[in-house]
Amino acid sequence: xxxxxxxxxxxxxxxxxxxxxxxxxxxxxxxxxxxxxLSSSSLRKKSDLRLIQKIPCKTLKNILSNLQEVILxxxxxxxxxxxxxxxxxxxxxxxxxxxxxxxxxxxxxxAERVSFLTEQLAFYTGPTVGxxxxxxxxxxxxxxxxxxxxxxxxxxxxxxxxxxxxLSNLLLVLGSSxxxxxxxxxxxxxxxxxxxxxxxFFLLLMGLLCHLLPLxxxxxxxxxxxxxQINKMSLNLSRISSIIMLIAYIAYLIFQLWTHRxxxxxxxxxxxxxxxxxxxxxxxxxxxxWSGFAWLxxxxxxxxxxxxxxxxxxxxxxxxxxxxxxxISIVLLPIVGNxxxxxxxxxxxxxxxxxxxxxxxxxxxTQISLFVVPLTVIVAWIMGIKMDxxxxxxxxxxxxxxxxxxxxxxxxxxxxxxxxxVLLLCYVIIAACFYVDQTPQKQPKNNLGxxxxx
Amino acid sequence: xxxxxxxxxxxxENGxxxxxxxxxxxxxxxxxxxxxMSSSSLRKKSDIRIIQKxxxxxLKDFLANLQEVILxxxxxxxxxxxxxxxxxxxxxxxxxxxxxxxxxxxxxxAERVSFLTEQLAFYTGPTLGxxxxxxxxxxxxxxxxxxxxxxxxxxxxxxxxxxxxLSNLLLVLGTSxxxxxxxxxxxxxxxxxxxxxxxFFLLLMGLLCHLLPMxxxxxxxxxxxxxLVSDMSLNLSRASSIVMLIAYIAYLVFQLWTHRxxxxxxxxxxxxxxxxxxxxxxxxxxWSGFAWLxxxxxxxxxxxxxxxxxxxxxxxxxxxxxxxISIILLPIVGNxxxxxxxxxxxxxxxxxxxxxxxxxxxTQIGLFVVPLTVIVSWILGINMDxxxxxxxxxxLAxxxxxxxxxxxxxxxxxxxxxVLLLCYIIIAICxxxxxxxxxxxxxxHLGHQPMNNVVTGSxxxxxx
Numbered sequence: 001x002x003x004x005x006x007x008x009x010x011x012x013x014x015x016x017x018x019x020x021x022x023x024x025x026x027x028x029x030x031x032x033x034x035x036x037x038l039s040s041s042s043l044r045k046k047s048d049l050r051l052i053q054k055i056p057c058k059t060l061k062n063i064l065s066n067l068q069e070v071i072l073x074x075x076x077x078x079x080x081x082x083x084x085x086x087x088x089x090x091x092x093x094x095x096x097x098x099x100x101x102x103x104x105x106x107x108x109x110x111a112e113r114v115s116f117l118t119e120q121l122a123f124y125t126g127p128t129v130g131x132x133x134x135x136x137x138x139x140x141x142x143x144x145x146x147x148x149x150x151x152x153x154x155x156x157x158x159x160x161x162x163x164x165x166x167l168s169n170l171l172l173v174l175g176s177s178x179x180x181x182x183x184x185x186x187x188x189x190x191x192x193x194x195x196x197x198x199x200x201f202f203l204l205l206m207g208l209l210c211h212l213l214p215l216x217x218x219x220x221x222x223x224x225x226x227x228x229q230i231n232k233m234s235l236n237l238s239r240i241s242s243i244i245m246l247i248a249y250i251a252y253l254i255f256q257l258w259t260h261r262x263x264x265x266x267x268x269x270x271x272x273x274x275x276x277x278x279x280x281x282x283x284x285x286x287x288x289x290w291s292g293f294a295w296l297x298x299x300x301x302x303x304x305x306x307x308x309x310x311x312x313x314x315x316x317x318x319x320x321x322x323x324x325x326x327x328i329s330i331v332l333l334p335i336v337g338n339x340x341x342x343x344x345x346x347x348x349x350x351x352x353x354x355x356x357x358x359x360x361x362x363x364x365x366t367q368i369s370l371f372v373v374p375l376t377v378i379v380a381w382i383m384g385i386k387m388d389x390x391x392x393x394x395x396x397x398x399x400x401x402x403x404x405x406x407x408x409x410x411x412x413x414x415x416x417x418x419x420x421x422v423l424l425l426c427y428v429i430i431a432a433c434f435y436v437d438q439t440p441q442k443q444p445k446n447n448l449g450x451x452x453x454x
Numbered sequence: 455x456x457x458x459x460x461x462x463x464x465x466x467e468n469g470x471x472x473x474x475x476x477x478x479x480x481x482x483x484x485x486x487x488x489x490x491m492s493s494s495s496l497r498k499k500s501d502i503r504i505i506q507k508x509x510x511x512x513l514k515d516f517l518a519n520l521q522e523v524i525l526x527x528x529x530x531x532x533x534x535x536x537x538x539x540x541x542x543x544x545x546x547x548x549x550x551x552x553x554x555x556x557x558x559x560x561x562x563x564a565e566r567v568s569f570l571t572e573q574l575a576f577y578t579g580p581t582l583g584x585x586x587x588x589x590x591x592x593x594x595x596x597x598x599x600x601x602x603x604x605x606x607x608x609x610x611x612x613x614x615x616x617x618x619x620l621s622n623l624l625l626v627l628g629t630s631x632x633x634x635x636x637x638x639x640x641x642x643x644x645x646x647x648x649x650x651x652x653x654f655f656l657l658l659m660g661l662l663c664h665l666l667p668m669x670x671x672x673x674x675x676x677x678x679x680x681x682l683v684s685d686m687s688l689n690l691s692r693a694s695s696i697v698m699l700i701a702y703i704a705y706l707v708f709q710l711w712t713h714r715x716x717x718x719x720x721x722x723x724x725x726x727x728x729x730x731x732x733x734x735x736x737x738x739x740x741w742s743g744f745a746w747l748x749x750x751x752x753x754x755x756x757x758x759x760x761x762x763x764x765x766x767x768x769x770x771x772x773x774x775x776x777x778x779i780s781i782i783l784l785p786i787v788g789n790x791x792x793x794x795x796x797x798x799x800x801x802x803x804x805x806x807x808x809x810x811x812x813x814x815x816x817t818q819i820g821l822f823v824v825p826l827t828v829i830v831s832w833i834l835g836i837n838m839d840x841x842x843x844x845x846x847x848x849x850l851a852x853x854x855x856x857x858x859x860x861x862x863x864x865x866x867x868x869x870x871x872x873v874l875l876l877c878y879i880i881i882a883i884c885x886x887x888x889x890x891x892x893x894x895x896x897x898x899h900l901g902h903q904p905m906n907n908v909v910t911g912s913x914x915x916x917x918x
Binding site: 194195198199201202203205206208209210212213216217219220233236237240241244247248251252255259260404407411 | 852859877880
């Protein structure tokens with residue numbers, strides 16, 4: 001959920017003052033806004049600081065303005081109510097599926113706020129660290145859910161949720177953006193820069209290779225050797241592949257942040273006045289560094305808490321709602337985690353700024369595939385849990401097809417609504433496939449067979 | 455080792471052995487193709503002064519000839535491995551040592567063979583020279599494959615051929631693009647897509663020919679008898695091989711005749727002249743070149759015989775599986791010279807040449823050496839089909855797809871090379887950890903070979 005953030009020269013001076021308003025469309029200031037920043041900013045709203053200005057005490061005023069900025073600074077604020085409700089429900093032992101639903105709803109605004117906070121912090125830390133911060137924390141929700149599920153030894157849920165995130169970014173977010181953008185711009189030609197997209201594709205294909213080989217090993221060796229030996233080989237290969245995937249990810253960061261930065265900068269637009277208003281609000285940090293940092297930690301803890309609830313209650317919710325755990329993990333969880341980016345990508349597609357939508361969707365997919373997945377395997381290794389990269393044939397094939405369909409769709413550098421429609425429908429088909437998959441779940445203690453095999 | 459086609463210059467076609475034409479006349483440079491230039495990076499100029507002092511003309515010519523051929527490469531230091539390997543066989547050195555020495559000895563021989571075919575091409579004209587280069591360029595792979603066939607080690611054949619294709623597609627290409635990208639960090643690196651595209655669709659056709667026999671095994675589960683399935687697979691493979699050879703001949707016609715302009719090397723600036731001026735005339739006579747070629751091919755055959763005979767012992771002693779040695783080590787040896795050349799040209803931002811070498815080799819092995827091997831095995835009565843089993847075919851498919859996507863926009867940067875290289879490492883690790891016990895391929899009846907593969911859903915270990 002994050003690509004890189006580059007602060008402007010002004011902000012790098014460490015201005016903590018939130019109240020500079022820079023009107024005008026200086027190209028330098030807008031230069032360096034990358035896809036993710038712009039996308040998330042679409043869900044912000046300007047803080048209305050007038051009420052607070054009336055309060056006499058300065059500290060109180062600062063705290064309140066801080067609070068207002070962070071809590072109320074998004075259109076998703078009303079979902080925040082779900083958080084105390086979820087905590088309440090948990091302590092009073094309300095229905096498990098209710099807890100699950102409330103946790104999901106509560107996670108949505110938190111994910112968006114975390115990306116806001118990392119962006120604010122990036123103003124202070126400089127481009128490189130800011131980029132790394134954004135890249136790591138942008139996927140905080142997926143990462144935390146994955147690690148908590150691992151700790152509960154629910155390796156199936158981990159695999160499904162990570163796969164679902166990649167599929168959701170590739171097909172759902174991208175498809176709906178291209179579709180909406182195509183409908184809105186039906187008379188205009190929609191172009192985007194292929195080079196950005198291409199970098200993501202071959203990284204995704206490399207990730208696919210890493211998933212494919214353990215799968216093929218399992219099928220190739222059936223009957224030729226004992227299952228424990230096959231599992232051991234698959235596990236070793238997965239662990240080494242994860243290290244290699246992380247090396248590729250670090251190289252990708254170097255490529256993106258340093259040597260080929262010019263490939264990834266957002267399109268410079270001409271004088272869309274509508275654009276300036278949004279951009280000027282974000283050009284300076286609105287909260288101080290330490291308060292931002294404190295908020296970030298706090299929100300991460302709350303995310304961890306809600307994720308804990310979600311992971312605990314997922315089976316009961318699945319029983320009650322009549323949906324398989326695989327469906328919930330692949331379809332519902334990622335929709336929640338990606339909601340903010342999703343909305344942003346659609347909005348930018350409406351404005352015919354496809355580079356940004358593509359940057360968000362493809363960048364997220366690459367990050368989850370090349371960073372969160374191998375990191376999870378390595379964390380599992382440290383914890384002594386046997387998680388390999390074998391995501392089973394149905395899931396791996398869906399992933400392979402999704403990557404191939406998108407790579408072909410986007411290879412000519414233009415877009416129209418049919419492309420978006422087809423991607424969206426592919427997502428619906430894959431979701432339907434997992435919806436009808438009602439085979440009984442085994443608790444994933446071993447590496448073999450079944451739908452939930454680890 | 456691959457060769458694309460060297461084309462003749464009008465001067466050389468007059469059959470003059472010693473014409474020296476300096477300068478950068480476009481006609482003379484026209485027609486240098488990727489392979490020639492790549493191999494030429496490993497040559498060094500012969501120092502003829504010492505020999506001029508020898509009084510006898512015959513002896514002088516002979517020594518000049520020797521020097522040109524034996525010492526004319528930077529890999530000459532590896533030549534002592536050849537006599538060492540031969541001595542080792544007769545004196546009963548350990549098998550793994552003979553294996554290692556043979557591998558080392560094969561490296562300079564492969565490079566010298568490509569040098570000799572290039573020299574001969576000066577005399578034979580473009581078409582014949584092209585054919586010669588195309589055939590002999592892959593001499594090492596072809597000879598290893600046929601020798602392994604005669605020893606009935608069909609698995610080694612399949613693995614080594616697959617490994618050659620993978621090595622060309624991922625290793626050579628990846629390291630070239632990576633080194634080239636790092637060296638040219640600030641420049642935009644472009645190459646001509648059309649050449650690359652021709653290779654890709656030929657490779658995909660080759661992939662189809664491997665895929666269909668493999669799928670037979672999965673489709674016919676239990677209704678049809680295993681012997682029938684393996685028969686079907688074998689017949690399909692043989693027919694496909696004939697079709698692949700037809701495609702290869704068409705590719706040669708396309709490359710040498712009708713669309714030659716697609717494949718000509720870029721016309722480059724003056725730094726080029728030094729390399730080119732050296733190679734523009736043949737440095738050895740036709741018959742001596744021919745004799746050397748035959749001789750070297752025989753030595754390659756001898757060393758390959760040692761390699762094939764000792765491969766299992768080496769694998770046990772070094773604790774690597776036969777599949778790993780065949781897929782990874784043998785192709786690295788066979789391709790070493792081209793590999794170095796491709797990297798050097800990528801450094802100089804001449805990506806068309808690097809791509810031409812890597813992709814051209816892969817196409818030639820995929821569409822020429824593989825079907826030729828199947829047909830040779832048909833003649834020899836050995837049941838080799840095109841079913842390379844699930845893991846290997848899957849790796850091949852994904853390699854072709856990744857490389858095709860990576861190269862489809864006509865530009866390059868170091869990330870592309872790095873990703874291809876890492877993919878190769880992952881595939882290599884996959885075969886490295888595959889430590890299943892190997893069945894001895896000499897002990898099993900011919901008629902039952904593919905059956906085990908097919909019925910159990912095929913494995914990473916060939917049970918031939």
